[in-house]
Structures are given as structure tokens and as C-alpha cells.
Amino acid sequence: MNIPEIEQNIKKINARIEEACKNCGRNSDSILLVAVSKTKPNEMILEALKGGQIHFGENRMLELEEKMFAIKDDSIQWHMIGNLQTNKIKKIAHRVDWIHSVEKTKYLDEISKRAEENNRTIKVLIQVNISDERQKGGCKPEDLAEILNHAKGLSNITVAGLMGMATFTDDLEEIRKEFVLLKQLFEQHQSFNEGNIQLTELSMGMSGDLEIAVEVGSTMVRVGSDIFGSRN
Ligand SMILES: *Cc1c(COP(=O)(O)O)cnc(C)c1O
16 A cells, blocks of 8 residues: 555545435434554555544554654544554553553553543443454353443443444355344443443444444444555
């Protein structure tokens, strides 16, 4: 992928989102594009930023820390989308805006503590395992209520929604089924909305399945390879 193509690729993704919205009667303003820049150099992020992209996602805490340090641009919103480690949360809490991959109460406690130390609020999404692949991470659907209850009253975090990843498969009906499950969980837990729990975001859909995700009700799509090129 050479750098000049990135702006073009972002335009193409926005056109795909637009088209998917048109096909199901949604407004594309209701969908946020998170450009997943993991493994890619800072120059590519800066190029995307020049093209108007402001939300960037990373899946490794150290890589995110390094990129946030190297690219000091206040307009960027940084999203942590990968596996968390409790002892590294303090390294990103001073700057990260969104954490999509919260699957355990211990992470909520640590994010709250570190956000408070930094005098800021971090928006979190609870990741739910909707696939049959264990390595995808996320809590079990039946544990969601307990996690939301735990989050109630924790300072300096807002629980803004749910995140999920579909099984890696060509079976579009399987992907749809999994996204529908996440959408249903999202609807079923709206009753928790109060104070710092405000479930408004549904983070689902990637390069290969964003159209299905939009159709099912996604509000955040996380797109990497179709913007920045494939990864080794
Ligand atoms: C890598 C990654 C993405 C982006 O995947 P692509 O297929 O490259 O678009 C989305 N979400 C998560 C959690 C990821 O780790």
C-alpha cells in the first residue's frame, strides 16, 4: 500500500458505508468509521488524518502508547480495540478516548482508577463473545448484566455500548446471526441506562463484513486492511 492511496481508500469505505445505509434506510451520520492502524507506520496515520479521518484504533497497548506519544494531535480520537492487560492500562489512560475491549470487571476498576488519576473520563464498550471462537475474546452474553451492574457508580468512565467480532468465515448468514445476537443484547440491556451507563454505541463490522453490520445496526465500524493494506 503506498501512502497516496490511503485517502482514496477512506473515500471508498465511506462510500460503502453510504451505500449500505441507503440499502437499509439509515443515515450514514449515525456510523463512525474507526480506522484500524495496527502494525502500520505513523506516516500512514498522518496521511489519513490529512484526509479528514480522526478516529484511529489500535489493538496492542504498547503500540497505542507509542503512537499516541509520537503523534501529538489533539484532534485525534484514539480507540483501544484489542486485548487488555491490567498493568498496562495506566500507560494509555492519559490519552486514550475509547476502550472497546472491556470484558471483565477488573478492567473497569483499573480504567476508572487510572482515568481518575488523569482527571478525565474514558468511554468504554463491553466486548461480548458472539462467535464460536474462544480466542476472539469478550464476555459471555449471560455475564453482561453483572458487568454493567459493576460499572454503575464507577467514576471517570462512561459505558457507551457493546463491541463484538463475528467468526472469521465466508458464511454470511453465520456472520449476520452473530451480529443480530449482539444487537439483541444491546436492546435487552437498554434498561441499564442511567448515570454513567449509556448504551448508545454498537461497535461491529470490519473490512470484510461492514455492510452486514450496518444493516443489523452497527454505529461504529472498525476498518483496517481495506484502508491501510493487508498485514503480515
Ligand atoms: C484488526 C482488527 C480490526 C480490523 O480488521 P480488518 O479486517 O483489517 O478491517 C477490527 N477490529 C479488531 C478488534 C481488530 O483487531
